[in-house]
Amino acid sequence: MTAPAAAAPPPLAVLLARGWRKRCPRCGEGRLFKRLNVMHEHCAVCGLRYLEDQGDLFGYLFALDRVLFLAPLIGLVFLRVWVPSSTWFYGLWALAMLALVVTLPQRTGVGVALDYLRRRRRAAA
Numbered sequence: 001m002t003a004p005a006a007a008a009p010p011p012l013a014v015l016l017a018r019g020w021r022k023r024c025p026r027c028g029e030g031r032l033f034k035r036l037n038v039m040h041e042h043c044a045v046c047g048l049r050y051l052e053d054q055g056d057l058f059g060y061l062f063a064l065d066r067v068l069f070l071a072p073l074i075g076l077v078f079l080r081v082w083v084p085s086s087t088w089f090y091g092l093w094a095l096a097m098l099a100l101v102v103t104l105p106q107r108t109g110v111g112v113a114l115d116y117l118r119r120r121r122r123a124a125a
């Protein structure tokens with residue numbers, strides 16, 4: 001299925017799901033990655049260029065890293081909702097760092113989807 005470029009972008013939830021599944025934000029079918037974290041330039045199905053500039057992803061990854069992994073742990077401890085022993089703290093910290101590495105392709109996919117939405121809204125304005 002080919003999505004026309006002029007059609008309205010899919011809803012945000014659909015875009016985020018496509019990004020998390022590492023699929024093209026426009027058509028939902030083309031793969032984002034050649035290998036683990038090496039992206040294709042264009043969608044093989046609809047031809048969408050995934051990023052205008054590789055630096056476009058930096059802000060999204062920066063925000064997602066802090067929101068998903070670091071802020072909850074820091075918030076829990078800083079607000080004294082939960083004060084873990086040092087063993088728990090370092091164990092959770094190591095788990096968060098492992099999750100950061102393992103979910104990098106999914107977070108990159110979400111970043112590409114959000115960048116696609118930003119570009120579409122900017123083009124429509």
Ligand SMILES: [Zn+2]
Nearest residue numbers: 024027043046
């Ligand atoms: Zn596509």
